[in-house]
Amino acid sequence: MAWDTERTKALLLQAATSEFCTRGLAGARIDRIAAEAGVNKERIYQYFGNKNALFDAVIVAALSSLMDEVPIEGSGPEAMADYAGRLFDHHQKDATAPRLLFWEGLERGTEVVGLPKRMANCASKVNSTIAALPGVSREDAGDLLITIVSLCDAAPVLPALDGLMAGAEPGRAERRRAAVVRTVYLAAAALAAEAKAPAATA
Amino acid sequence: MAWDTERTKALLLQAATSEFCTRGLAGARIDRIAAEAGVNKERIYQYFGNKNALFDAVIVAALSSLMDEVPIEGSGPEAMADYAGRLFDHHQKDATAPRLLFWEGLERGTEVVGLPKRMANCASKVNSTIAALPGVSREDAGDLLITIVSLCDAAPVLPALDGLMAGAEPGRAERRRAAVVRTVYLAAAALAAEAKAPAATA
DNA sequence: AACAATTACAACTACCTAGTTGGAAACTGG
DNA sequence: CCAGTTTCCAACTAGGTAGTTGTAATTGTT
Incomplete structure (x- = not known):
């Protein structure tokens, strides 16, 4: 052998x-x-x-393969909403990535420098995909990404929250998915609208 | 003694x-x-x-005291956005509740019945506050609450995510807070608009 | 004051855990 | 075929770990 x-x-x-x-x-x-x-x-x-x-x-292997399996494709609010939907679906089938992410956050919370340093290769991918909203500042785009990840990753990790707040009807996951996608679309569309008319909002 | x-x-x-x-x-x-x-x-x-x-x-003690310290006051989209802001601020000062919530979700994830059973007293509080959006169905209101909790609780637990996506400028927490509040407002306002014109959206 | 019940604690048990070691088996280049 | 190296593993070490027990101090009650 x-x-x-x-x-x-x-x-x-x-x-x-x-x-x-x-x-x-x-x-x-x-x-x-x-x-x-x-x-x-x-x-x-x-x-x-x-x-x-x-x-x-x-962690590095899991997050790297996740970013390959669920890429950000296209640009604009629709693309971001679509990305959120695909990310939600992926995590629903396999909660490995969100669980590892939260384990890391909880058990390594103090050493904040840890993950970004180790995920330097991912950071470049994030930076390139963050431009998926033309006209939106880097910081606002980053915030939208954090919102997407928070919503999609929290769902499979906090089943008790879902059960407590929304019950356990059949098709519950579909409903939650729709709510996440719509919320992301609204947030992305608002950013895009602001980009076109910078002075429209206070 | x-x-x-x-x-x-x-x-x-x-x-x-x-x-x-x-x-x-x-x-x-x-x-x-x-x-x-x-x-x-x-x-x-x-x-x-x-x-x-x-x-x-x-867990029961921490979540119970949290619901007393950060109550849902008033009704309508503005009230929900205000609630999200106060929840975000509270968790920023003291991340005990979100951390415990995620520990529970990760380490007890399989026994889904656990938390709702033990939090029966909290469930009644949730049910009463869930009516803060007049005209919105119980399920949609529950979804909005899950969105709020996901956004506010993930922030202090995933500092690495924030660092990776948005950098670490001064006033970063304020910016994230504003993004969360606005996202919640948009989602709540969309639900309220739907309640007034049920057939307006597909 | 005498009794039973409660509160406190040091010492103990039985088991588990991350990490190491010493040597055997299999591969590699000459 | 034969050193030298790498891969492999059973057994070991040293230090925890949750949970228990035997006993002494304190309390309320009569």
């Missing part, structure tokens, strides 16, 4: 993604990750360093 | 709130909570049962 280092690494990363996604950094167990990957846990320390570094690798 | 049971309970709850807020359920340490409260940890098991039950007590 030939040593397939890359396969071993990939198996570990996959198992680690699942474990960190469901249990977070503090709740994850190195032994469980190794067992699920069918690999000796000592490999983790050789390939990734330690638990924290493995968590970093998982 | 007289035994002051209530004081001991309060000290434990306060220390537990701080510990769970910063470290979550899996990351919190019973020994640390007891030490910070200056109380023997055995008291925790007598008064609250176990770690999970203590976490429950902390």
Whole structure:
């Protein structure tokens, strides 16, 4: 049997993604990750360093692949609303990215510099896609993106909130999706309108 | 020295709130909570049962006091926007409630029935305040509330997202606050307009 | 003052956890 | 075929971890 280092690494990363996604950094167990990957846990320390570094690798991989799977296409308010809808759908099917994002925010909140530094490659992608609203300032566009991510990512992480506020009728997810898309459209359209008539709003 | 049971309970709850807020359920340490409260940890098991039950007590206390401190006052789109602004400000000063809410969502996500059951008293408060938009259906009003909570609570939990998307200029929090308030106002106003002219939108 | 119930706590248990080590098996270049 | 290197893993270490227990101090009640 030939040593397939890359396969071993990939198996570990996959198992680690699942474990960190469901249990977070503090709740994850190195032994469980190794067992699920069918690999000796000592490999983790050789390939990734330690638990924290493995968590970093998982986050970067998950967010990078998310940005490839759900790209921002086109420009204008409709494009932003469409992006929000696709992001919502993606997270509904697979909540890995939003869960990891919130784990990172909660467990690493103090070291604020952390994520942006590690996600430098993503930052460039954000910067290029942030121009999807012509005429809108960089800061306003960034705010709109934060709004989109907040709405789409919070939904799968806070099911209890949804149950408490909106009940649990069938087709609930569709309704929530529509509300998110409409809210994003309204916010984006308002920014676009302001861009055309800068003095119209106080 | 007289035994002051209530004081001991309060000290434990306060220390537990701080510990769970910063470290979550899996990351919190019973020994640390007891030490910070200056109380023997055995008291925790007598008064609250176990770690999970203590976490429950902390969440219920925190969310209940939040709903008292930041009430929904008045009705109409302006009232909802004002509520969002006050909620944002409160969470900016003290991120305890949003952090606990997300910890609960992440670490207890599978047992969806959990929070609504334990927050039955809060549910009634939600139901009464949900009528703050006259003419709007219960479900649409609930969706608006979810939007408000998502936007206001995600902000202090995801500082890295803000740094990545919007940089770190002075007065950044003010700008984000304005964006949230405006987005909420637009969403609420759209619902109100629909209520007056039901057939106007597809 | 004597009794039962409650509150307090130090010490303890049984188990788990991240990280290490020493050596065996498999690959690589010559 | 044969050193030298890399991959692999079982067993180990050292330090936690939630939860329990035995006992002493305090309290209200009679």
